[in-house]
Amino acid sequence: MLKLQNEDFLDEVFKSIKRASIFLDRDKLTPDYVPENLPFREEQIKKIASILAQALRNSRPNNIFTYGLTGTGKTAVVKLVTKKLQERAVELKLPIQTVYVNCRQRDTSYRVLADIIESLGGHVPFTGLSLAELYRRLISKLESLGGRFIVILDEIDFIIKKQGDDLLYKLTRINEELKNSSLSMIGITNDLNFIDNLDPRIRSSLGEEEIVFPPYNALQLKSILEDRAKIAFRTGALDEGVIDLCAALAAREHGDARKALDLLRVAGEIAEREGDEKVRKEHVEKARKELEKDKVYEVVSTLPLHAKLILASIVDLTRRGKDSATTGEIFVEYSKKTSELRLETLTQRRVTDIISELDMMGLVSARVISRGRYGKTKVVKLIANLNTVLNALKDDEILESVVDVDK
Ligand SMILES: Nc1ncnc2c1ncn2[C@@H]1O[C@H](COP(=O)(O)OP(=O)(O)OP(=O)(O)O)[C@@H](O)[C@H]1O
Ligand SMILES: [Mg+2]
Known part of the structure; x- marks a missing residue:
């Protein structure tokens, strides 16, 4: 028994040493660190x-x-x-x-x-x-x-x-x-x-x-990442193409150096977690998805209350198997929630405006379709990850009772 415990302990130590083999100093990639040298500025x-x-x-x-x-x-x-x-x-x-x-x-x-x-x-x-x-x-x-x-x-x-x-x-x-x-x-x-x-x-x-x-271009981002990688990672810890990929992804997103550094840091963390001795392109891809989720979570959790209720209504309709919902259907769901919570209900006009805002934020897609002689209507579809949206909504105390996680 004692031996086993020792073995567990040793295992843990060796594992942690293996894990440490990716980063030299992870903190050099966090937003709090201000480098002494800021090229291109x-x-x-x-x-x-x-x-x-x-x-x-x-x-x-x-x-x-x-x-x-x-x-x-x-x-x-x-x-x-x-x-x-x-x-x-x-x-x-x-x-x-x-x-x-x-x-x-x-x-x-x-x-x-x-x-x-x-x-x-x-x-x-x-x-x-x-x-x-x-x-x-x-x-x-x-x-x-x-x-x-x-x-x-x-x-x-x-x-x-x-x-x-x-x-x-x-x-x-x-x-x-x-x-x-x-x-x-x-x-x-x-x-x-x-x-x-x-x-x-x-x-x-x-x-x-x-x-x-002005925003940075991909080459500038690459050079910024290379400088930072030298002090943040152990030599040889980055596989070929990793920096280029982070730079390219961040350049696509208007040349954001924070995004580039986040991708590199999270990719390193994922490689470590998976016990890999190198950061590879696959880790960058996973990092991109993880950061995307964080962003959706943040966007949803900072929405005003009624926007959250409208989004929760769209989520409910989606979970009931509706691929897309009309603004009318969403309004009915939303009104149920506001009356359950004893809140005032915004006008349908205002609800439609908020749906357009959710569309601009990339959480839902709303498009106008013609229904022949019934005129036009807007159909709305959830495009952000359902579980992420759900988690963010249920973390709001006020919404707890109207967002049913196990439905
Ligand atoms: N030229 C550069 N060289 C090295 N690192 C840089 C450079 N520009 C930005 N960074 C790094 O990128 C990250 C984002 O930069 P910073 O926080 O200054 O952005 P910002 O313009 O203030 O963005 P926001 O408007 O979102 O606050 C920081 O970690 C910073 O150290
Ligand atoms: Mg800033």
């Missing part, structure tokens, strides 16, 4: 650095607005440049401070202001102060510390969509009240519509300098 790095360098000459750097599609290096570049600036400021003993806030995670004006104040060493209660009071505290903090402050508002569209542009307007005007200090902002977004809808006054002050991040 020299132009953006130089431009941002030269604007921020004003702080080293003791004057206020212009506000910067950066935009580009997801995974084009915006966050990485801004973090790298501000980190270097900060290091230089320490060397020169200059009062320069940078503060990073992610507005997706801190999506209220209160949280954003509180975060900035706290990063500067102030204290703010979790709730309870008025925004005007927070704003005053920020001014007094900046003035008492003195110097050049640079606030990075990443994913800035989130705060505006949720809270309007009041905070941004105030922050762009704050310098009028500062004598001993100044505040510059770097706004980052991947939502190109957002820019067009921004109040022109805010756009012109936030966008004193505008910097665009």
Whole structure:
């Protein structure tokens, strides 16, 4: 018996060593890691650095607005440049401070202001102060510390969509009240519509300098992956063609470096799990499917309640063996659910609009067909993976009772 236990234990140790033979340092492929070298972004790095360098000459750097599609290096570049600036400021003993806030995670004006104040060493209660009071505290903090402050508002569209542009307007005007200090902002977004809808006054002050991040092409992605693979994988752990495949798949998806790195990381994880000593193209294919599932799950779980109910109705009809359903049938199902939950029912018109939105997100496909003398109708079909959608829906507490998993 004892021997057996020992054997189990030894087995485990050897297995884990075999598993470790793929990655040298997996963390180098995770989104938190910011590489010191960001090829193909020299132009953006130089431009941002030269604007921020004003702080080293003791004057206020212009506000910067950066935009580009997801995974084009915006966050990485801004973090790298501000980190270097900060290091230089320490060397020169200059009062320069940078503060990073992610507005997706801190999506209220209160949280954003509180975060900035706290990063500067102030204290703010979790709730309870008025925004005007927070704003005053920020001014007094900046003035008492003195110097050049640079606030990075990443994913800035989130705060505006949720809270309007009041905070941004105030922050762009704050310098009028500062004598001993100044505040510059770097706004980052991947939502190109957002820019067009921004109040022109805010756009012109936030966008004193505008910097665009174009997508990467397949060759650039390949080179980025090769650099990263050297520090993340053991020599020889990648089979031929693996990097090319990850680069090609991510290039197809508008040149997203995050997607390329995710594919490579997940492919490595799958190879490890399967006990393979090499990452092969098959693992990349599996990684693509896994990431696709994660994306569907995320999209579904962040839908508004009524969109979820409509999707749940389509799912129910699909599971009852209907290959596609008409908007009328979906509306009937949806109304049953809202009355079961004692919620108001949206109009059929609005439901049809939401179905079109689900179509645009790639969860369902909706197409108009002619039914001869009965006129036209829309038929809707679920195209995302049924189980993934179902899992995401049932993870919402409110929907639990109307989404029956074992049906
Ligand atoms: N030129 C590059 N060289 C090496 N790695 C890069 C480069 N550009 C981006 N990356 C890496 O790709 C990933 C995505 O980059 P980043 O987070 O900066 O994208 P982003 O433009 O901020 O995207 P989003 O709009 O979705 O936030 C990060 O892991 C980053 O390190
Ligand atoms: Mg980013």
